[in-house]
Amino acid sequence: MFQTLFLSLGFGLITASVLAIAAVGITLQFGVTNYLNLAYGDMLTFGVYVALVVNQHFGLSIWMGLAAAILLTSLVAWLINILILRPFTNRNSPRVVMLVVTVGVSLILQNVILAIFGEQFQQYAVATGTPRHVGPFLFTPLQLGILGLAVVTMVAIHVLLRYTRLGKAMRAVSDSPELARIAGINTRQIVNAVWLIAGGLAGLSGVVLALNVVTFTPTVGFGFIFVIFSAMVLGGVGSPYGAMAGALVVEYKTAVALVILILVLLLRPQGIFVLRGHA
């Protein structure tokens, strides 16, 4: 009995780490730009299919695919910001207009991928390896890799936010863009950097998600976005550490996540893991 308990706990840990990466990415972006991005899930999908091309078409290992996915998704997110979103933010478009624009971006991204790859299920050519015991848990080497990546990412984000100039500037812009600008922070540069980072995280979490669910279609990311949103909202909108905690709680059963999302938005819109005065 304990074995199955630890087995499911272990599985929960893996899914939570996938979710945590994505939730931190979207939280960073939302915190700094201050509008929701409904296309974030499709940015994940983009990363998933970049890795697929590298892995299947060029026959390289999935880790090469992962690196390509991080780089290219980061680039695409940056381009989307420069070409599509910035003309709107320059004119101070209201948040609801930004939401409609990201819906447009989502439709475009998702369907470009659909047009190219079709709607059939795909999967990476990757060996999962034989499971082995780590303490009470049972993990395959692939799952251990996922877990390691998630931990490294979280630590990296923590170091970025806590100790670097860029991270401090990002937190400042997130608190108040006007004050940040007065303090001499180039907010436009910060927003660009945030899109690069959020895009990279989207690519990373997309590939890890695809590895975890094994088979996927072009709607893999869009279906996942509400799970990400609920982790973000549960953790407290705009708070990256809350997003990490939220991910552990939500894991991903889409139905459960949707219900959590709605309940938290209704009952405690500031999130559960928010310190006083930091909402």
Place this chain on the structure above:
Amino acid sequence: MPPLFFYLMTLATFGVIYGVLVIGLNIHWGYAGILDFMYIAFVAVGGYVTALLGLPPAQPAVGETYVLGLSWSFFPALLGGGLAAVVLALVMGLLSLRRLRADYFSVVTVAASLILWTIAGNAKSLVNGWDGIAGVPQPFADALNLDLNSYGPFYLGLCSVFLLVVYLFAERLLHSPFGRALRSVREDELVAQGLGKNVFTLRLRSFMIGAFIAGIGGGLLVTYVDAFNPSAWVSAETFFIWAALLLGGSANNRGAMLGALLVPVLFAEATRFLPNFYSPQFVNASRYIVIGILLILTVRFRPQGLLAERRFRIPQRQLLAPSDVTGHTAIQAADLVEPDGTALPRTEPKASDGEEAHRG
């Protein structure tokens, strides 16, 4: 009858039904500024309930299961569909319209739409699951002794009557004190609140009215296409209707109808017969890509849509010189004037605005 005539008749019927649907969304977004991304769910609920009320009892023997099956006649069934959508809007609105910021509300609506879609697909006993329901009875076909040839024009006429009624109602609503209050909420919630309007009930009422129109439109649609399953109302369909409204012109009902003609009918239908190449999903996917581009370009370069909202204007001759009267009277003299230039009756808006304030 020649096939081309049949084809054009089909397009016209879809255009008329989508006209109803886009006007309903207009009341949500154009009038009240509610960011409703679950609109297609209201359409679907209206469609399902209309069909379930009109259908004969289910026959589990042939593998179809659904609730109700009351064999009601058309109008009561359609009314039931509209009211079911209103109930859904009431529940959603009571839960989330009061507390949530517009963008969080929209996320909740997409999530709700997905939940309902999943329920409809998985609940085999409720609405026959992914297979959906079929064989919705054709209203008045027997009573009027219409055959396959003459039924098309008859149903087109029936739907046109519905569109006309919905259009006149929406126009009346737009220029009523209620409609003006709604638009004030849309423009600035705090100002509306400051003037004693109950923002929440105004929004909730418009949410229910729009949902009723969506439900009626859904009933007309399902009755026309004769069959309905979850693949007909994926959440991306909501954005077809959104694209139609934004392109045609928010808060302008003629714009809404123009958008219905341009986006879901001309654009979606005209591309239906393009040959597929490269991949089996190519044409379908390109359609959504174009809708995405259309959404972005519209809000970027023509946010008011093709037919802009007609704003109240104040004719110069009615503006009194400031020296004549006090500033207060000057504002009253420059009271709202309908687009055709006729001044509104002075007492009517005041009376019902007062009533509004009391209720709030």
